């Protein structure tokens with residue numbers, strides 16, 4: 001798994017880049033994209049709820 005790293009101005013997945021040549025900031029490990037994960041599960045929950053309604057479980 002490639003690690004996403006983040007500086008002040010952009011992102012990279014290149015493991016050899018440690019300092020950004022544009023902003024001269026060190027790349028830090030980017031936190032996982034929680035909001036999209038949340039949306040994914042929210043959508044999943046919605047779908048399950050609709051499915052449950054269809055089957056007369058709610």
Ligand SMILES: [Zn+2]
Nearest residue numbers: 007009020023
């Ligand atoms: Zn940068």
